[in-house]
Amino acid sequence: xxxxxxxxxxxxxxxxxxxxxxxxxxxxxxxxxLGSLFWxxxxxxxxxxxxxxxxxxxxxxxxxxxxxxxxxxTAAATVVIVVPLAFGYAYALTRTCMKPRWLFNAIATxxxxxxxxxxxxxxxxxxxxxxxxxxxxxxxxTIYGPSGIIAAHVFFTFPQALVLIATALASADARLYExxxxxxxxxxxxxxxxxxxxxxxxxISAIVxxxxxxxxxxxxxxxxxGQFPVLATDVYKQVxxxxxxxxxxxxxxxxxxxxxGAFFVDRYVQKxxxxxxxxxxVPLEPKPDAARDWVAFGLCAxxxxxxxxxxxxxxxxSVIQYWPYNMAFTWRHYDFAxxxxxxxxxxxxxxxxxxxxxxxxxxxxxxxAYLADRSRGxxxxxxxxxxxxxxxxxxxxxxxxxxxxxxxxAPWNPLNILYATMALLVLNTIMRQFPVTFLTATTALxxxxxxxxxxxxxxxxxxxxxxxxxxxxxxxxxxxxxWIYFFxxxxxxxxxxxxxxxxxxxxxxxxxxxxxxTGATASAAAMAMxxxxxxxxxxxxxxxxxxxxxxxxxxxxxx
Amino acid sequence: xxxxxxxxxxxxxxxxAIRQLTKRFGDFxxxxxxxxxxxxGSLVCFLGPSGCGKxxxxxxxxxxxxxxxxxxxxxxxxxxxxxxxxxxFGIVFQSYALFPNLTVAANVGYGLINLRxxxxxxxxxVADLLTLVGLGGxxxxxxxxxxxxxxxxxxxxxxxxxxxxxxxxxxxxxxxxARVRVHLRQEIKALQxxxxxxxxxxxxxxxxxxxxxxxxxxxxxxxxxxxGRAEDxxxxxxxxxxxxxxxxxxxxxxxxxxxxxxxxxxxxVGTADSxxxxxxxxxxxxxxxALPGVAGAHAGRLTTREFLGTHVRLGIDxxxxxxxxxxxxxxxxxxxxxxxxGADVAVLIxxxxxxxxxx
Numbered sequence: 001x002x003x004x005x006x007x008x009x010x011x012x013x014x015x016x017x018x019x020x021x022x023x024x025x026x027x028x029x030x031x032x033x034l035g036s037l038f039w040x041x042x043x044x045x046x047x048x049x050x051x052x053x054x055x056x057x058x059x060x061x062x063x064x065x066x067x068x069x070x071x072x073x074t075a076a077a078t079v080v081i082v083v084p085l086a087f088g089y090a091y092a093l094t095r096t097c098m099k100p101r102w103l104f105n106a107i108a109t110x111x112x113x114x115x116x117x118x119x120x121x122x123x124x125x126x127x128x129x130x131x132x133x134x135x136x137x138x139x140x141x142t143i144y145g146p147s148g149i150i151a152a153h154v155f156f157t158f159p160q161a162l163v164l165i166a167t168a169l170a171s172a173d174a175r176l177y178e179x180x181x182x183x184x185x186x187x188x189x190x191x192x193x194x195x196x197x198x199x200x201x202x203x204i205s206a207i208v209x210x211x212x213x214x215x216x217x218x219x220x221x222x223x224x225x226g227q228f229p230v231l232a233t234d235v236y237k238q239v240x241x242x243x244x245x246x247x248x249x250x251x252x253x254x255x256x257x258x259x260x261g262a263f264f265v266d267r268y269v270q271k272x273x274x275x276x277x278x279x280x281x282v283p284l285e286p287k288p289d290a291a292r293d294w295v296a297f298g299l300c301a302x303x304x305x306x307x308x309x310x311x312x313x314x315x316x317x318s319v320i321q322y323w324p325y326n327m328a329f330t331w332r333h334y335d336f337a338x339x340x341x342x343x344x345x346x347x348x349x350x351x352x353x354x355x356x357x358x359x360x361x362x363x364x365x366x367x368x369a370y371l372a373d374r375s376r377g378x379x380x381x382x383x384x385x386x387x388x389x390x391x392x393x394x395x396x397x398x399x400x401x402x403x404x405x406x407x408x409x410a411p412w413n414p415l416n417i418l419y420a421t422m423a424l425l426v427l428n429t430i431m432r433q434f435p436v437t438f439l440t441a442t443t444a445l446x447x448x449x450x451x452x453x454x455x456x457x458x459x460x461x462x463x464x465x466x467x468x469x470x471x472x473x474x475x476x477x478x479x480x481x482x483w484i485y486f487f488x489x490x491x492x493x494x495x496x497x498x499x500x501x502x503x504x505x506x507x508x509x510x511x512x513x514x515x516x517x518t519g520a521t522a523s524a525a526a527m528a529m530x531x532x533x534x535x536x537x538x539x540x541x542x543x544x545x546x547x548x549x550x551x552x553x554x555x556x557x558x559x
Numbered sequence: 560x561x562x563x564x565x566x567x568x569x570x571x572x573x574x575x576a577i578r579q580l581t582k583r584f585g586d587f588x589x590x591x592x593x594x595x596x597x598x599x600g601s602l603v604c605f606l607g608p609s610g611c612g613k614x615x616x617x618x619x620x621x622x623x624x625x626x627x628x629x630x631x632x633x634x635x636x637x638x639x640x641x642x643x644x645x646x647x648f649g650i651v652f653q654s655y656a657l658f659p660n661l662t663v664a665a666n667v668g669y670g671l672i673n674l675r676x677x678x679x680x681x682x683x684x685v686a687d688l689l690t691l692v693g694l695g696g697x698x699x700x701x702x703x704x705x706x707x708x709x710x711x712x713x714x715x716x717x718x719x720x721x722x723x724x725x726x727x728x729x730x731x732x733x734x735x736x737a738r739v740r741v742h743l744r745q746e747i748k749a750l751q752x753x754x755x756x757x758x759x760x761x762x763x764x765x766x767x768x769x770x771x772x773x774x775x776x777x778x779x780x781x782x783x784x785x786x787g788r789a790e791d792x793x794x795x796x797x798x799x800x801x802x803x804x805x806x807x808x809x810x811x812x813x814x815x816x817x818x819x820x821x822x823x824x825x826x827x828v829g830t831a832d833s834x835x836x837x838x839x840x841x842x843x844x845x846x847x848x849a850l851p852g853v854a855g856a857h858a859g860r861l862t863t864r865e866f867l868g869t870h871v872r873l874g875i876d877x878x879x880x881x882x883x884x885x886x887x888x889x890x891x892x893x894x895x896x897x898x899x900x901g902a903d904v905a906v907l908i909x910x911x912x913x914x915x916x917x918x
Contacts, residue, residue: 004625009642376642451656454623457643458650459670459721469669473660556659556701 006377011463015371019381022368026388028415029431033403034395040406041249054250064234068254071231074146075214075258078153079207085154085303086161086206087199092296094169095195097288099297107304110311111159113535115492115509118528119155120223121521122313123148130324132313144226152220155310157213158303161206168202169195174284201269208269212262216255216396218495219509223516223524231255232495235398239499245406252399263394311532318526336511336527339520342503346511347530350491353425353507354538358486361430361437362479365486368434369441370471374453393435397495404428405499420502428500429490437482444478445471476549484542491535574599574757575620575725580629582615582781589615590626591781597774602751602758604772606765608804612781614729617761621727622646634724649718653730655710657702657717663689664698667716674721688716691750708739715747719754726751728760732767744771765805769793777801799838799916808840809886811879812918820913824878825857830910836918843872843886845912848895849905856905859885861898871896875906 006012044050058064092098093105111119126133127143141147172195180190218232225233231251239248321328337343372385392400408419418424448471456466472479494509501510508531515524550557575597582590590612597603605613618624620631622643630639638646657666668685676684689695692712694705702710711731718726731747732740748771751758762768768775769789777784777792777800784804785797796802803810813822815835820827822839831837849856862884863874870891874884887906889895898904 003628004640006625007640007642007645009644011644012642449652449654449656451652451654452658454621454643455650455652455656455717456669458621458646458648458718458723459673460644461670461673462644465673470658470660553660556703 008377011457012376012378014463015375016378016381018367019371019375019378019385022364022371023381023384023388025364026368026385026431026434029427030388030391030434033400033407034391036407036410037249037252037399037403040246040402041253043246045244045246054246058247058250058254063229064251067229067231067234070146070229071215072258074149074153074230075211077146077150078157078214079210081150082154082157082161082210083165083203083206086158086165087203088299089158089303090162090166090169091195092300094166095172095284095286096293096296097286098293098300104300104304107307108162109159110307111156112488113492113532113539114156114311115219115494115512115528115531116152116156116217117219117223117494117509117512117516117524118314118532119152119310120148120220121512121516121525121528122310122317123151123224124521125313125317125323125525126309132324142226144224145228148224148226149214149221149228149230152224153210153214153217155307156217156220157210158307160213161210164206164209165199165202168199168205172198172284177284204269205266208262208266212259212396215258216398216495218398218498219513222513232396232398235402236498239402239405245402248402249406252396252402255396255399256394259396259399260394266393314525315529317522318529320522323522333520333522333526334530336523339515339518339523340511342506342511346506346508346527347534349422349505350508350531351534352422353429353505354487354490354534356422356426357429357433357490358483360426361433361486362483364430365434365437365482366441366475366479369438369445370467373442373445374450389438390435392432397432397493398498400428400432401496401499404496420505422505425497425500425505425507428496429493430486432493432496433486433489437485440482440485441475441478444475448474473553477546480542480546480549484539487538488535491531491538572599573597574634575759576630576632577616577620578630578632580616580619580626580631582612582619582624582626588781590619590629592629593781593783595776595783595786597757597759599757600755601773602748602760602771603774603776604768605759605761605776605778606768606772607763607778607784609763611778613761613763613778615781616778617727617729617759620725620759621648621650647723648725648727649721649723650727650729651711651714651718651731653733655702655707655714655734657710657713659702661701662698663694663700663702663705663713666702666713667698667720669717670721684720688720689713691719692716693746706739707735708743711735711743712746715750719756724757726756726758728758730761730763733762733764740767747771769805777804779804796840796914799840802840802914802916807843807886808914809843809879809883810838810840811881811883813837813839820915823880827908827910827913828855830913830915832915834915834917838916838918840914840916841885841908841912842914843888844870845909846885846887847907847909848873848887848889849907851903851905853905853907856907857885858903858905861900861902861904864898864900866891873898873904875904877906 041054042049042051044053089104089108093101123143125131127137127148128134131143137143143151176194177190180194185193216232218236221228221230221233222236231254235248235251235255238244238251317323318333319329319331321330332338336346340346368385368389372382375382404424407413408416408424410416418427452470453463453466456463492509494513497507498510498513501507508527512524512527515521515527573596577593577595580590580593581588593616605616607613615624619626622638622641625640630637632638633647658669661669664685667688668681671681671684685698689698692715694709694712694716697705697709702713705713728747732743735743744767760771772789774786775789775792776786779800785792785801792801792805796805802808811822813820813827815831815837818829818831820831820837820839851858857877859875859877861873862876865872868891870888873887873889873895875887876882877885879885885906
């Protein structure tokens, strides 16, 4: 009995060649740099092999272990504050008739447009030594340290937690509520037996995302952390301060642990989540209830005011002569050349990085998702693509940054021509955001009938034509979302590229750190506002493009 | 209709030859050595319960999923291992799979664009095809603006555009309303006749298969149970599976006692063959009511009564094991239909109405 082997068609050849390219890119951009990080951790500063000596030294340095504990507890505290806040906000948005919902929705997404440094700077202006609201602080309290780190992160991680929880709450099945009411269940019991279990996985995801974000974020701790050491700043000190790359790698690997743990919790949750939703679910439509809607308004108003205040503070601080002694209006802090040698060049670099990352990253992420989802055969290549594509989810930006310097600076590596170029920053940023964009594209593609390709094949139409005429037009909204995702991340990111930039490729986010270090806080606030404006313009363009497409395709695009 | 769309009806020669086709998914045997010949120009239905392998077989013929072993020849060409684009077929899916961003005309002309024909010729062919499926003026519309039945016709026109030698229909009517379904059945059948195109239709709906197919292929557990015309399957089921799957039967097991078959207190005189234990199946419409006391009739009591429009289906307890009711169909306007539950009746079971299978 002979086994049937597929005859390879021209389309198959193209798809496999494309997949091979994707795999090569992922190996070069993710697997090899990370692999080299493990190697770096077992070398001494002169490059000789020392086995686990660095790890032993790390474990026996109390200061370093102390940082690990600091990272963990500030992250836990942030989770405890931000998740209930986000839950209340999400509940108000999805389950009540509170007004104006659109406004609260819009305000909650504002922090996504800012680098994590912005809330830190604004908090210094509000509660720092010369702070506007300094008198409100408890006696002897200080914003420099854990309280500042936690407060800034509450602001910064709020929209991420909100999106996850709101999505879970929005997908409720009205039939469950009707059944519960028909059984004369009290509202309180319905909340605990129907609402909370339904949103459970969204909440767990939010906890995981917030925790990881805080542990691995570098900018906030650097600006507002004062003398309070955390893992992320330790890595920076070891690598940039003491040039101790191997120890930086060791701490980086330690940093990998919570992120890795979070990654697996999240994967587990995602798997469980699928079973909860059924196609027959009836969407829940909230009914007006004056008392409840006013409570909801209150739940939303407080975080929304906080967000607006942080932004207003940052904007205001950037146009004040000399806080708090001369409160006259000025644009002088926007003359960045006065406080940073790169001047407006850093803004230009940010624009270049964001546009290149988004414009190169979007087709790559989409193509990788398409090839992995639709190629026939070539299972090995597909599996490797799927695995490598999500690895950066579990790798903090700082760790990836160290891995990149080590790998792309190595004399033996022919790719070291990329070192100190914008190309390396672009590659790093694309790879950092590859998981989310790849998964977004995959989700969109899974929603498109595979039968489109099968029908096309029966009609003898080559695959690229179906891709061009059918698949891509259907996916334009997804492509826009991926594009803006890459753009916003590239415009605001700090942690990974802090190790990779050189004078010529310094970005605005890095300029903020430098300005803050030299005490030019007002310039740092101004620079943060410039990033916000760039991000907001890009976001507005994406929304406009989406709106325009919707109008243009209204005939066939059902909403 | 454009005469060029009409294919010549060929004599009943084999167009598709499937030999020893197997398909494994891990430990699961989806196709267990299928052999099948399909005559040119015929409409063949693959019928069976879900998971019986009918879709797997269709997908193997289309090249969408390759079989594990065996061979498929289409018009004398070995196509077993070819990708779909190198085969000669048109396909219609249950989901229609119409390109939502293209107009109806662009959908139908999708494959024609590639033939490098002049634009005008493509337009004319598309118009002919749309007329053929009764959607003459719908070219500029988008699929979302059509009803389900209309969308399925567009899918059919698109599948026929390249004049394929083989038309594959994968549960094409399952997503439609019952009324539309019955109507489209006849239309597809008439269209297939007119074009003379060899057609395979996969369905789990036996009424669909029985009314449309020249030949029905009943599948079960990865194998073919029986191949035949609808009448063959209904009147002469080859296996117990077919007997239970097609139509309605009264089912019970009986044992041999001399030349009689015995089940509970029912004795079927002179109906035994060489088997000691048999599974007996009886069509309700082949049994007759009789007055109690008639020779050879089985006396019993009426337990259920179902009105089915043209006839009434009576359930009669004649002492079968487990109180299985013997089903008897009587004309709705006859005397039997007037009986009420609890009445004493008797049933005649003609010897040629008894289907016997290995128990």
